[in-house]
Amino acid sequence: MTATEPKPAVQGSEAQGTRTLTLIQAVTEALREELARDERVVVFGQDVGARGGVFLATAGLQAEFGERRVFDTPLSEASIVGAAVGMAVRGLRPVAEVQFADYMGPGFDQIVSQAAKIRYRSGGQFTAPLVIRTPSGGGVKGGHHHSQSPEAYYAHTPGLKVVMPSTPYDAKGLLKAAIRGHDPVIYFEPKRLYRAAKGEVPAHDYTVELGRGAVRREGRDLTLIGYGGVMPDVEKAAAALSKEGVEAEVIDLRSLVPWDRDLVLTSVEKTGRAVLVSEAPRTANFMGEVAYVIQEELFDALLAPVSQVAGFDTPYPYVQDKVYLPGANRIAAACVKVLNY
Amino acid sequence: MIQPFTPDPLSWVADDGQPIRELPARFTPEVLRGLHRDMVRAREFDRKLVTLLRQGRTTFYAQSRGMEATQVGLARSIRVGHDWVWPYYRDHALGLTMGVPLLDLVSQCLGTNSDPCRGRQMPHHFGAGRQNFVSISSSIASQVPPAAGNAMAQKYLGVDEITVCTFGDGATSEGDWHAGVNMAAVNGAPCLFVCENNQWAISTPLRGQMASETVHVKARAYGMPGYLVDGNDIVAVMEVLAHVVEELRRGSGPALVECLTYRVGSHSNADADAEKNYRTREEVALWTARDPITRVEGLLEHLGHPVSAEERAGLIAATHREVDEAVGQAEASGQPDWRIMFEDVYADLPVHLREQAAFLRAEQTGGRA
Numbered sequence: 001m002t003a004t005e006p007k008p009a010v011q012g013s014e015a016q017g018t019r020t021l022t023l024i025q026a027v028t029e030a031l032r033e034e035l036a037r038d039e040r041v042v043v044f045g046q047d048v049g050a051r052g053g054v055f056l057a058t059a060g061l062q063a064e065f066g067e068r069r070v071f072d073t074p075l076s077e078a079s080i081v082g083a084a085v086g087m088a089v090r091g092l093r094p095v096a097e098v099q100f101a102d103y104m105g106p107g108f109d110q111i112v113s114q115a116a117k118i119r120y121r122s123g124g125q126f127t128a129p130l131v132i133r134t135p136s137g138g139g140v141k142g143g144h145h146h147s148q149s150p151e152a153y154y155a156h157t158p159g160l161k162v163v164m165p166s167t168p169y170d171a172k173g174l175l176k177a178a179i180r181g182h183d184p185v186i187y188f189e190p191k192r193l194y195r196a197a198k199g200e201v202p203a204h205d206y207t208v209e210l211g212r213g214a215v216r217r218e219g220r221d222l223t224l225i226g227y228g229g230v231m232p233d234v235e236k237a238a239a240a241l242s243k244e245g246v247e248a249e250v251i252d253l254r255s256l257v258p259w260d261r262d263l264v265l266t267s268v269e270k271t272g273r274a275v276l277v278s279e280a281p282r283t284a285n286f287m288g289e290v291a292y293v294i295q296e297e298l299f300d301a302l303l304a305p306v307s308q309v310a311g312f313d314t315p316y317p318y319v320q321d322k323v324y325l326p327g328a329n330r331i332a333a334a335c336v337k338v339l340n341y
Numbered sequence: 342m343i344q345p346f347t348p349d350p351l352s353w354v355a356d357d358g359q360p361i362r363e364l365p366a367r368f369t370p371e372v373l374r375g376l377h378r379d380m381v382r383a384r385e386f387d388r389k390l391v392t393l394l395r396q397g398r399t400t401f402y403a404q405s406r407g408m409e410a411t412q413v414g415l416a417r418s419i420r421v422g423h424d425w426v427w428p429y430y431r432d433h434a435l436g437l438t439m440g441v442p443l444l445d446l447v448s449q450c451l452g453t454n455s456d457p458c459r460g461r462q463m464p465h466h467f468g469a470g471r472q473n474f475v476s477i478s479s480s481i482a483s484q485v486p487p488a489a490g491n492a493m494a495q496k497y498l499g500v501d502e503i504t505v506c507t508f509g510d511g512a513t514s515e516g517d518w519h520a521g522v523n524m525a526a527v528n529g530a531p532c533l534f535v536c537e538n539n540q541w542a543i544s545t546p547l548r549g550q551m552a553s554e555t556v557h558v559k560a561r562a563y564g565m566p567g568y569l570v571d572g573n574d575i576v577a578v579m580e581v582l583a584h585v586v587e588e589l590r591r592g593s594g595p596a597l598v599e600c601l602t603y604r605v606g607s608h609s610n611a612d613a614d615a616e617k618n619y620r621t622r623e624e625v626a627l628w629t630a631r632d633p634i635t636r637v638e639g640l641l642e643h644l645g646h647p648v649s650a651e652e653r654a655g656l657i658a659a660t661h662r663e664v665d666e667a668v669g670q671a672e673a674s675g676q677p678d679w680r681i682m683f684e685d686v687y688a689d690l691p692v693h694l695r696e697q698a699a700f701l702r703a704e705q706t707g708g709r710a
């Protein structure tokens with residue numbers, strides 16, 4: 001016996017219209033729809049069942065789908081991630097929650113040795129299509145064990161896909177695409193946007209393709225690139241610059257692996273300037289890769305050095321939460337410097 | 342009659358082949374001969390691979406001489422292609438007996454085009470889709486949590502399959518081992534954990550690995566039965582596993598079986614001088630005398646169906662021929678080229694890998710293709 005094949009996704013014609021949702025509501029909705037669509041989908045992690053997860057991303061799902069589909073696990077990231085690998089190999093579509101990205105450490109070997117490698121090492125005989133969802137980033141007074149941005153570790157591991165939405169629309173569409181895809185996906189959720197980010201989300205089924213960025217604002221003077229939790233500040237900085245007559249083009253990467261090089265290069269070729277924003281520590285930050293590709297491909301088109309605004313190379317501080325993060329002012333200042341080069 | 346948590350290993354046959362308890366009826370001389378054949382084949386494969394290693398035709402090999410009863414007994418206790426196995430790197434006797442083609446195994450060790458895993462891993466880390474024999478990972482104990490998940494999926498799907506997860510004694514010190522065993526237990530998943538306790542983890546003896554008397558007692562703490570078996574006695578291995586596998590299929594939840602055996606050879610080729618460096622000749626001699634193959638030969642003799650010297654020599658020669666042929670076939674298939682490096686990283690080739698592959702193609706062809 002096998003689990004029944006997934007039902008065809010509900011198409012736009014059946015349920016029209018959009019609603020305003022928060023980012024976390026969009027996550028919940030994606031999970032609910034995928035659980036309903038495909039019996040192979042199971043959702044689990046620490047406290048995700050009756051409680052609905054510490055941030056309530058899975059609230060109500062166990063009541064709706066039962067303990068077989070949505071369940072709590074022991075407090076062990078190695079076994080949450082590792083079990084997800086085994087389930088995926090045996091034919092399920094596991095969506096595991098790691099309570100905080102900071103706690104992926106105990107599951108690290110399972111992610112990099114098992115999830116990321118099994119397709120490759122077996123010559124495609126065994127595959128692990130799984131999703132690991134985890135809240136990441138700072139801005140919630142969480143101190144260094146509830147605020148880190150470890151995406152670069154995973155982006156550095158061939159075999160994994162890495163995404164981080166910043167809008168409710170993307171949160172839902174990317175999560176659905178991740179669940180339906182055939183590769184292991186690390187899905188980072190910027191926790192400070194869980195309730196802060198609100199937006200229109202279609203009621204009908206849709207996905208957002210992994211690997212495609214989005215232009216949030218068009219401009220000609222420079223390109224501002226970010227992803228995840230920094231995006232509202234990036235847009236705020238762009239709005240402030242606009243008042244001064246500077247039009248920044250704003251790109252949300254959405255996916256880090258693979259990332260949308262065409263979108264970035266087309267934009268930077270047009271503007272000649274790039275400012276890259278992320279809140280992860282600066283050294284070996286994922287944006288270093290973006291900067292590298294820009295300079296390699298567009299050296300002649302650049303009017304100024306590519307600039308990075310990042311977190312500091314310190315453990316994430318508790319008291320200085322807000323100073324640590326690259327806010328709109330710091331982003332705008334970097335833009336001004338690049339413009340005046 | 343088979344009780345968990347016994348202080349002494351469960352045994353059926355003494356070192357010299359005399360039965361200590363009544364021999365179960367299913368162990369007819371034919372069956373015993375078949376098991377003997379499987380064990381000899383595994384041992385000779387081992388011997389030939391060590392030779393290939395010495396000839397520099399492969400670069401790594403982990404022997405399992407002395408552990409054949411445990412691995413062959415396990416292979417013969419499950420439903421191949423129906424049950425799932427998450428093995429570790431010393432499990433070629435298990436794989437061979439489960440029907441992984443010898444050519445595939447040799448090819449994997451040589452990293453040739455005929456390797457189903459396509460030369461992606463170091464030698465002796467094979468996997469076989471048809472046998473549900475999941476490809477081996479070097480990272481000690483990292484197969485344990487996925488095996489738990491595999492068994493959880495089987496329970497979820499309502500199938501009567503079980504999952505087998507094997508590991509050495511050293512692996513039981515890793516966090517992943519405890520995490521995975523606990524995960525299976527909490528979920529009542531049909532996972533059979535088999536410790537191939539060969540008493541050494543490279544140069545670290547059991548007593549440097551753990552302060553508990555045995556591995557199997559740890560099962561109690563996780564809420565599952567634990568069994569201690571004489572891992573050099575194939576009758577004992579198969580009797581205990583028959584009991585445990587039946588329980589698992591009936592929905593009992595996981596179990597831990599510790600097979601007490603011995604790694605007669607070195608850990609790997611990286612550790613050629615085990616005797617000189619960390620083991621005594623006396624210890625190795627003691628365990629060589631407890632050999633699982635001669636034990637079955639003793640039993641067959643006791644039953645009045647001895648394996649003749651010619652028969653044994655015939656079996657050995659046949660395996661050597663089989664390996665030689667496989668080596669010839671594997672080597673003739675050639676080495677995989679650079680192209681396969683980029684395949685199977687993801688389901689589809691993303692653009693950055695497409696570019697990197699194009700770069701390497703240009704480099705490899707001098708810009709010609």
Ligand SMILES: Cc1ncc(C[n+]2csc(CCOP(=O)(O)OP(=O)(O)O)c2C)c(N)n1
Pocket residue numbers: 431479480481508509510511512513539540541542543604608
């Ligand atoms: C996580 C990890 N740490 C260290 C090693 C190096 N290593 C390879 S084999 C081995 C010993 C394992 O011993 P055991 O589990 O008893 O199996 P055996 O080789 O004795 O069959 C070690 C330490 C490894 N492969 N993985």
